Amino acid sequence: MEKINEAFELLLKTDRELFQIIFVTLRMSFFSTLISCLLGMPLGILLAGWKFKGKRMLKKIIHTLMGLPPVVAGLIVYMLFTKYGVFGSLNLLFTVEIMIIAQVILITPIVAGQTLSVSSVGAKNLLETAKGMRLSNFKIAKLFIIQNKASLFSVVLTAFGRSIAEVGAVSLVGGNIQWKTRVMTTAIMLETNKGNFSFALALGIILLLISLVVNIIASAIIKQEEEE
Amino acid sequence: MKKLLAVLLSLAMLLSFAACGGNGGGETTVAETTVSEVKTPENPTIRMSTTTSVNDSGLLPYLLPVFEKATGYKVEVQPAGTGAAIQKAVDGNADLILVHSKASEETFVQDGYGVERIPFMYNYFVVVGSAEDPAGIKDSANAAEAFAKIEKAEAKFVSRGDESGTHKAELKIWGENVPDAETASWYISAGQGMGACLTMASEQGAYCLTDKATFLSNKDSLDLEILLSEGEDMKNTYSVIECNSEKLSGINTEGAKALIQWLTGDEASALIAEYGKEQYGQALFYLIEE
Structure with missing residues (x-):
């Protein structure tokens, strides 16, 4: 117990740096989630409702990529953006932007796969009805989103959780640079490497609290909308 | 499909070769012991x-x-x-x-x-950096002098920043002049292992203090050279x-x-x-x- 107290005292002392780390973490997770959902959800909906050539293959690829190890996603991005890599001239290595790119590669398949699985049944029924009513594809997609709002929302939260808890890819491409690309998970990793196990654990608890707060706010927004 | 497989395979082989490069060349020289029966x-x-x-x-x-x-x-x-x-x-x-x-x-x-x-x-810590040596540290008498030049030139420097033995040695060389990573953007506190820091220094053309053994065993994949070695303040x-x-x-x-x-x-x-x-x-x- 004494050790935990000590850890929290230390936390307060380093609060300015801690707030900066939390800010970077939230910025990264927000954009990773946003972009992955913008790419993954349409893909998932497309796979759930529409028939097209190569659909089964695409499904298999997405399901395989859902198990992509974060380090591998990081490695791929690293090799593309390294000094002599294809995109080396962009000078993006060790920035928050590249951390978002790596996470988008990692999370988009998860969003697509989950969107597909939460909506396969509903999509078929909806599609049949909509065809009978001769609705345009755009209108069908819109109807679909409204109908599956709750489950799509849980997909967003999964993406966010994945992003905020991820360490393998972001430490590799972000570099865990103090005051720049250090996020909560890489800070925890660093404190563990230093041997400050209780401080690392305290940081872990803070990370969970942040996740909890984000979840509560998000649920409140959704609930309010449902009531309206 | 076959083409893709071939590309993937050669990529994997390339990567594994790169990984082998990081080995200190130990396995070939392990001495043969002739003890016939060893009691566990x-x-x-x-x-x-x-x-x-x-x-x-x-x-x-x-x-x-x-x-x-x-x-x-x-x-x-x-x-x-x-x-x-x-x-x-x-x-x-x-x-x-x-x-x-x-x-x-x-x-x-x-x-x-x-x-x-x-x-x-x-062994000795060494200061490594790009061959251009922007801060001109090559002829420094010791690491402290080299660090002072780097600070004056505000040339990029990657620090372990993880309270490891190497990081502590680095802090000792800086003495009272440890740069503040928050304000000095050239001082990159990476908070990672030696290999990751060397890679970062190589990518950014930065200086780095490293133990010689790790540097030599990773040298092939790095765009860095030993610029200063064996100063009296660099013993490890x-x-x-x-x-x-x-x-x-x-x-x-x-x-x-x-x-x-x-x-x-x-x-x-x-x-x-x-x-x-x-x-x-x-x-x-x-x-x-x-």
């Missing part, structure tokens, strides 16, 4: 908590099989930064430690966790410490003693002195003469 010790597992540099440079993978073959012990190596390596031992999860941070080692022994600090080998001493069974429970004292005796003995000394000569044309570690 009662408690055959030795847990060794150690700094990454002796493991990543390939020294331990080169030495330990010889010890294991001769004695029947099995050594479980847990490589980590010096801070974590010591903390694991404090928590009772190691039988001995092999690290390189004098002050932390002395505290470890004073607090009763370690029996005795035995310095047994050393490694010690072994047996964990104290009077303070900690479950310590394999016999195993720890056997391994320490072997590491500081003639056979290991001869092997250590030879290590690296074949691959790099120079020894990576030197013995401390008694």
Whole structure:
């Protein structure tokens, strides 16, 4: 117990740096989630409702990529953006932007796969009805989103959780640079490497609290909308 | 599909070759022991908590099989930064430690966790950087002078920033002039292992303080050169410490003693002195003469 107290005292002392780390973490997770959902959800909906050539293959690829190890996603991005890599001239290595790119590669398949699985049944029924009513594809997609709002929302939260808890890819491409690309998970990793196990654990608890707060706010927004 | 497979395969092979480059060239020179029958010790597992540099440079993978073959012990190596390596031992999860941070080692022994600090080998830290050497540190008398030049030029410098032995050595060289990572954007505090920091320095054309062994074993994949070596403020001493069974429970004292005796003995000394000569044309570690 004494050790935990000590850890929290230390936390307060380093609060300015801690707030900066939390800010970077939230910025990264927000954009990773946003972009992955913008790419993954349409893909998932497309796979759930529409028939097209190569659909089964695409499904298999997405399901395989859902198990992509974060380090591998990081490695791929690293090799593309390294000094002599294809995109080396962009000078993006060790920035928050590249951390978002790596996470988008990692999370988009998860969003697509989950969107597909939460909506396969509903999509078929909806599609049949909509065809009978001769609705345009755009209108069908819109109807679909409204109908599956709750489950799509849980997909967003999964993406966010994945992003905020991820360490393998972001430490590799972000570099865990103090005051720049250090996020909560890489800070925890660093404190563990230093041997400050209780401080690392305290940081872990803070990370969970942040996740909890984000979840509560998000649920409140959704609930309010449902009531309206 | 076949084409894709071929591309993937060659990519994987390329990557594995790159990984092989990081090996200290140990495996080819492991001495043959001719002991016909080795009795397995009662408690055959030795847990060794150690700094990454002796493991990543390939020294331990080169030495330990010889010890294991001769004695029947099995050594479980847990490589980590010096801070974590010591903390694991404090928590009772190691039988001995092999690290390189004098002050932390002395505290470890004073607090009763370690029996005795035995310095047994050393090498030199080196300052590496791009061949252009933007701050012109090449002719500096020692690391402190080189660091002052880097600070004056505000040339990029990658710091371990992880309270490891190397980081502590770096801080000691800066002395009172440690740059503030928040305001000095050229001072990059990476908070990662030596290999990751060297890669970062290479990517950014930055300077970095590193142990020579890790640098030489990663050199092929780096765009860096040794710019300064063997200054009097750059000595890097490694010690072994047996964990104290009077303070900690479950310590394999016999195993720890056997391994320490072997590491500081003639056979290991001869092997250590030879290590690296074949691959790099120079020894990576030197013995401390008694």
